[in-house]
């Protein structure tokens with residue numbers, strides 16, 4: 001069917017050297033954690049981000065769990081974070097009895113503000129987790145200042161943000177701790193993978209122990225202690241050389257992979273300018289302080305009622321677009337384990353209006369054109385229909401963003417095409 005093949009939301013890119021490096025790892029005869037390839041990846045991350053030490057982990061989730069341990073989270077300790085994020089941001093802290101305190105995000109960047117963080121501080125607050133949504137940096141100077149005033153540890157969930165900068169500084173390398181994801185949906189990947197960036201030198205030694213199942217194995221191998229034993233809590237937060245060998249191939253091409261994504265991002269951004277001018281969609285907002293990494297492209301539709309019809313219309317055109325996140329403060333586990341600090345109006349509103357478009361390295365010019373045409377078509381045909389004045393009888397209930405079931409499409413959307 002050639003040109004009408006479906007365009008997936010994500011397709012994990014393979015640069016080509018992965019297999020050779022995996023073979024090299026195998027021939028070295030050591031495949032467990034912190035081997036030659038993990039070392040190469042970690043030193044690369046340290047050079048790039050300025051971290052005191054980088055630890056290669058099985059996932060960003062695992063790096064967040066290490067962070068919760070290093071932050072000394074105890075039952076009842078509050079951790080301020082956005083509700084508009086992936087579940088792992090919260091789950092890692094809940095696992096140690098921490099209480100997520102969800103705050104709202106800025107309407108422009110969709111990331112937390114220093115003011116929202118400060119308003120949520122209580123005597124029980126222990127830490128703050130910020131998420132650099134879409135690789136666009138949070139207002140880190142202001143957030144770090146609030147944290148210093150209240151004696152809080154800050155963790156950057158930089159899962160989206162590898163090679164993105166805020167005021168010239170690499171994201172993930174600014175707060176005491178930063179976490180990265182190498183999941184296949186992220187800019188640089190190894191299927192499943194992650195890293196913990198320890199930027200505060202005082203936390204490095206304990207991080208080594210936490211990563212190595214609570215043992216001082218790392219010190220033993222450096223000859224600093226004469227036996228290797230259980231000294232603290234920890235887990236197996238190590239990753240196999242098979243994964244880091246794969247990852248090394250991608251890190252070597254990190255610049256190229258990032259600029260490839262940025263080019264697609266720019267093409268979308270330019271093409272949707274007229275939609276924004278007509279009030280049919282709002283494009284991402286990038287503050288002057290932020291150099292982003294083209295991690296994702298989203299549009300905000302003018303009304304929540306349009307979200308599912310637009311996604312459905314794109315699907316009929318063979319374009320797989322998605323919405324996210326289901327806000328954590330309204331999720332079953334978020335309600336059980338955390339609490340919202342006040343009304344999270346931006347979070348609720350944005351999650352009901354957002355549409356994320358396919359964006360991956362290797363998307364061809366032709367495919368980018370098809371996505372653009374599909375979006376323009378969907379937005380311009382669905383919008384007027386869904387905006388018609390309501391009839392006497394109440395409309396069927398608007399689809400909840402958390403339900404992937406079919407939206408109640410209005411008949412007119414089809415005839416309008």
Ligand SMILES: *Cc1c(COP(=O)(O)O)cnc(C)c1O
Pocket residue numbers: 058059060061062085086088089131157159160180181182183192193194
């Ligand atoms: C992807 C993601 C994670 C989880 O990453 P894994 O490597 O899959 O554990 C955490 N936080 C955010 C914001 C993410 O987007």
